[in-house]
Amino acid sequence: xxxxxxxxxxxxxxxxxxxxxxxxxxxxxxxxxxxxxxxxxxxxxxxxxxxxxxxxxxxxxxxxxxxxxxxxxxxxxxxxxxxxxxxxxxxxxxxxxxxxxxxxxxxxxxx
Amino acid sequence: xxxxxxxxxxxxxxxxxxxxxxxxxxxxxxxxxxxxxxxxxxxxxxxxxxxxxxxxxxxxxxxxxxxxxxxxxxxxxxxxxxxxxxxxxxxxxxxxxxxxxxxxxxxxxxxxxxxx
Numbered sequence: 101x102x103x104x105x106x107x108x109x110x111x112x113x114x115x116x117x118x119x120x121x122x123x124x125x126x127x128x129x130x131x132x133x134x135x136x137x138x139x140x141x142x143x144x145x146x147x148x149x150x151x152x153x154x155x156x157x158x159x160x161x162x163x164x165x166x167x168x169x170x171x172x173x174x175x176x177x178x179x180x181x182x183x184x185x186x187x188x189x190x191x192x193x194x195x196x197x198x199x200x201x202x203x204x205x206x207x208x209x210x211x
Numbered sequence: 212x213x214x215x216x217x218x219x220x221x222x223x224x225x226x227x228x229x230x231x232x233x234x235x236x237x238x239x240x241x242x243x244x245x246x247x248x249x250x251x252x253x254x255x256x257x258x259x260x261x262x263x264x265x266x267x268x269x270x271x272x273x274x275x276x277x278x279x280x281x282x283x284x285x286x287x288x289x290x291x292x293x294x295x296x297x298x299x300x301x302x303x304x305x306x307x308x309x310x311x312x313x314x315x316x317x318x319x320x321x322x323x324x325x326x327x
Contacts, residue, residue: 134316142320143319187252189254198256201254
């Protein structure tokens with residue numbers, strides 16, 4: 101069964117720093133991997149989706165990479181801002197049309 | 212315009228009651244999902260409907276029954292509510308799953324269910 105792990109569980113950085121969030125999955129047979137942002141008391145907002153055939157996706161200050169063979173993905177956030185404070189979740193779409201979510205990384209960017 | 216909407220946003224009810232949560236999407240997607248997020252913020256898929264047909268049914272109690280009157284709506288009915296059902300329930304929609312389909316999921320704002 102697919103298991104998705106995110107490290108660290110919580111992260112606190114000063115404004116302006118670059119940071120990396122990690123996501124690992126146990127079964128490399130995935131269709132795609134998606135990074136989400138969740139603000140307190142809110143739903144999830146999709147940030148980036150990487151298909152299994154792709155290595156990375158970029159959107160603004162965000163860059164997500166995918167290494168399927170090693171079962172890892174990273175979300176790189178450049179020049180962090182207080183508005184980036186949220187919980188970041190990764191999810192893999194596996195065979196059988198199943199979706200598996202990680203437990204998230206709670207990010208706090210200190211002004 | 213709201214892409215995926217859920218009602219109600221909050222639901223507080225007594226144990227043993229039956230309740231429903233409604234979800235609607237105006238994105239023209241064929242696939243809709245229900246997720247449960249527990250107190251530890253862990254998201255787990257419960258159901259998925261593709262064009263009104265159930266395609267995933269995770270091992271959830273049969274007290275939970277999804278109903279899709281059309282592809283824009285996926286409602287969740289819960290019978291005989293239990294304390295452990297307290298959680299946030301999220302509805303989502305996407306394009307149909309396919310090998311290279313950009314099936315980005317769009318989530319609703321969630322329904323916080325509290326069972327007393």
